[in-house]
Amino acid sequence: MASAWLHPGLLVVLAGFALALxxxxxxxxxxxxxxxxxxxxxxxxxxxxxxxxTWLGLELRPLAYDALSRLFAVIFALMAFGGALFxxxxxxxxxxxxxxxxxxxxxxxxxxxxxxxxxxxxxxxxVGSTLVLWSAGAxxxxxxxxxxAIHLLGGVLLFAGxxxxxxxxxxxxxxxxxxxxxxxxxxxxxxxxxxxxxxxxAWLPDAxxxxxxxxxxxxxxxxxxxxxxxxxxxxxxxxxLVWVGLFMVFYGIVYALLENDxxxxxxxxxxxxxxxxxxxxxxxTEMALNGAAAHAFTHIIYKALLLMSAGSVLYATGKRKCTDxxxxxxxxxxxxxxxxxxxxxxxxxxxxxGFVSKSMISQAAGDGHLLWVWLALAAATAGVFLHAGIKxxxxxxxxxDSGLRPHEPPLxxxxxxxxxxxxCIGLGIFYQPLYALLPFSTSFVPYTGSHVVVQLExxxxxxxxxxxxxxxxxxxxxxxxxxxxxxxxxxxxxVAAGFLALGALGQALATAGDGGMRxxxxxxxxxxxxxxxxxxxxxxxxxxxxxxxxxxxxLLVVYL
Amino acid sequence: MSGxxxxxxxxxxxxxxxxxxxxxxxxxxxxxxxxxxxFRVESVPAFGAWYGFLACAGMILxxxxxxxxxxxxxxxxxxxxSDG
Numbered sequence: 001m002a003s004a005w006l007h008p009g010l011l012v013v014l015a016g017f018a019l020a021l022x023x024x025x026x027x028x029x030x031x032x033x034x035x036x037x038x039x040x041x042x043x044x045x046x047x048x049x050x051x052x053x054t055w056l057g058l059e060l061r062p063l064a065y066d067a068l069s070r071l072f073a074v075i076f077a078l079m080a081f082g083g084a085l086f087x088x089x090x091x092x093x094x095x096x097x098x099x100x101x102x103x104x105x106x107x108x109x110x111x112x113x114x115x116x117x118x119x120x121x122x123x124x125x126x127v128g129s130t131l132v133l134w135s136a137g138a139x140x141x142x143x144x145x146x147x148x149a150i151h152l153l154g155g156v157l158l159f160a161g162x163x164x165x166x167x168x169x170x171x172x173x174x175x176x177x178x179x180x181x182x183x184x185x186x187x188x189x190x191x192x193x194x195x196x197x198x199x200x201x202a203w204l205p206d207a208x209x210x211x212x213x214x215x216x217x218x219x220x221x222x223x224x225x226x227x228x229x230x231x232x233x234x235x236x237x238x239x240x241l242v243w244v245g246l247f248m249v250f251y252g253i254v255y256a257l258l259e260n261d262x263x264x265x266x267x268x269x270x271x272x273x274x275x276x277x278x279x280x281x282x283x284x285t286e287m288a289l290n291g292a293a294a295h296a297f298t299h300i301i302y303k304a305l306l307l308m309s310a311g312s313v314l315y316a317t318g319k320r321k322c323t324d325x326x327x328x329x330x331x332x333x334x335x336x337x338x339x340x341x342x343x344x345x346x347x348x349x350x351x352x353x354g355f356v357s358k359s360m361i362s363q364a365a366g367d368g369h370l371l372w373v374w375l376a377l378a379a380a381t382a383g384v385f386l387h388a389g390i391k392x393x394x395x396x397x398x399x400x401d402s403g404l405r406p407h408e409p410p411l412x413x414x415x416x417x418x419x420x421x422x423x424c425i426g427l428g429i430f431y432q433p434l435y436a437l438l439p440f441s442t443s444f445v446p447y448t449g450s451h452v453v454v455q456l457e458x459x460x461x462x463x464x465x466x467x468x469x470x471x472x473x474x475x476x477x478x479x480x481x482x483x484x485x486x487x488x489x490x491x492x493x494x495v496a497a498g499f500l501a502l503g504a505l506g507q508a509l510a511t512a513g514d515g516g517m518r519x520x521x522x523x524x525x526x527x528x529x530x531x532x533x534x535x536x537x538x539x540x541x542x543x544x545x546x547x548x549x550x551x552x553x554x555l556l557v558v559y560l
Numbered sequence: 561m562s563g564x565x566x567x568x569x570x571x572x573x574x575x576x577x578x579x580x581x582x583x584x585x586x587x588x589x590x591x592x593x594x595x596x597x598x599f600r601v602e603s604v605p606a607f608g609a610w611y612g613f614l615a616c617a618g619m620i621l622x623x624x625x626x627x628x629x630x631x632x633x634x635x636x637x638x639x640x641x642s643d644g
Contacts, residue, residue, distance in 0.1 A: 254622060330564055382612040383619050386620070449592070450594060454607065455608070460579075462616045465617050479633075480630045482630075488637055
């Protein structure tokens with residue numbers, strides 16, 4: 001079987017390169033067929049190591065399948081297909097090829113059986129995603145440089161950690177690691193940078209919303225979820241991750257509540273959702289890890305759907321601020337319905353995909369008797385409905401009449417939205433195929449009377465809170481400062497101030513130098529000038545006298 | 561304002577009534593299903609309802625408080641604030 005030796009990730013990467021040369025129907029065919037072929041390979045390939053070899057004395061397993069890697073490779077391939085369908089009418093000749101390189105390297109990263117291969121694909125993802133940002137034009141350029149700087153930092157941390165790990169153990173195997181050595185802390189830090197964890201969460205809402213209307217759909221899926229995958233494999237049950245995850249959950253909610261840009265709301269919401277997954281990984285029971293993995297799977301679909309609807313609005317209106325939008329349901333009913341389905345799914349409404357995945361994480365917190373974690377997750381579930389579930393559709397599609405009457409987007413974009421909306425609801429009802437793909441076998445039943453009723457109470461009363469407190473949520477033309485202030489304002493300010501100080505110092509030195517030089521010149525003239533002490537002609541008698549005195553002094557010193 | 565049926569005052573009033581009826585129904589439904597609480601707080605009546613509402617109110621107030629210190633015009637960094 002070809003599926004046993006073909007590399008689905010490299011296939012998609014190569015398709016990305018081919019796309020750069022193709023035009024018209026051939027381009028569309030390759031863009032859609034490559035992810036589907038990858039999906040087929042991933043589903044058909046047998047478990048185990050498919051590629052192995054030695055390089056520079058390192059044992060490599062560049063292609064290996066198990067339940068966890070297969071789950072992520074499946075959703076990445078599916079996402080690449082949906083994203084490519086949505087982006088078919090993107091005018092940029094760079095974006096779709098770059099996006100497929102990015103998607104293919106994400107597939108390669110999750111199918112990497114060793115740390116060296118993982119690192120190579122990890123960095124290739126950074127290149128692909130930066131190119132996706134660059135294709136959005138000049139407006140995204142500065143944000144893309146900040147994005148790249150953070151990811152290069154993450155890559156350096158990861159590489160240092162991997163080098164330390166290989167040096168200490170002699171093994172490149174990627175398995176569970178304990179936080180017992182600096183190398184493992186470095187690896188964890190490298191992973192967390194890509195997950196959007198504190199203190200550097202700001203790279204995500206800074207860069208992603210600057211991508212094109214289709215670019216952000218791709219960006220939302222791969223980088224953070226690859227980070228979730230490597231945390232699942234490398235650091236399950238690390239308690240630190242519970243607190244990191246909970247911080248991300250509430251960071252995302254609070255910042256999204258204050259945000260005006262519709263796609264930045266969704267970007268903060270990515271950090272929020274990845275926070276749920278990281279918390280689950282930190283809890284570390286089979287139920288929690290299954291929940292984190294399932295949530296990554298469902299989240300990719302509904303977040304892509306939300307960003308497709310936001311992308312359609314941006315495509316149709318050219319506007320991205322809530323203060324400019326509103327009332328679009330009149331002329332964009334399909335986009336409104338699909339965006340709302342995505343919003344319900346992210347809020348984990350019963351009968352949507354988010355419900356069947358997120359309940360597993362809450363259940364794990366309950367089973368572990370982690371009262372505070374469980375309470376925080378329940379509050380956060382309410383908060384997700386608040387900041388993404390209602391806020392996004394309300395301000396974009398309803399709210400007031402902005403006077404905008406945009407058309408629905410082209411057919412390929414509508415089809416992509418319909419496909420992902422169908423998956424959101426389909427997975428919410430027929431969740432068994434998803435549960436069968438999870439890393440641990442499970443008999444979890446999401447739909448019990450108690451689960452459904454308590455979830456509905458939580459969500460609907462958050463809805464009540466939203467509408468009761470709506471005056472406090474009205475959007476203003478503002479942003480909220482974040483850690484990126486340090487490298488966007490403070491550091492450039494310090495550098496500028498430093499240059500000013502250096503200039504002043506140079507000036508002072510020059511002035512002082514002038515004075516000093518004059519004094520040196522005067523002293524030199526006084527001592528060595530034409531008629532000065534050391535330069536004038538001395539009499540022979542004077543010379544003889546001084547020589548005699550010197551010799552007498554010498555004698556004295558000798559006999560003393 | 562456009563005369564779309566969804567934004568007429570009558571419709572909005574009706575939507576509010578339906579919404580409140582649904583809210584009441586979910587609380588009533590809680591007494592009709594079997595619970596397996598992990599924690600004592602879950603057994604407090606209508607836990608999801610009041611906890612969800614208070615959690616959201618708390619988060620909104622916290623966000624507003626944070627905004628006092630961290631809110632800036634969206635032209636703050638210079639390059640932002642343009643559409644497209």
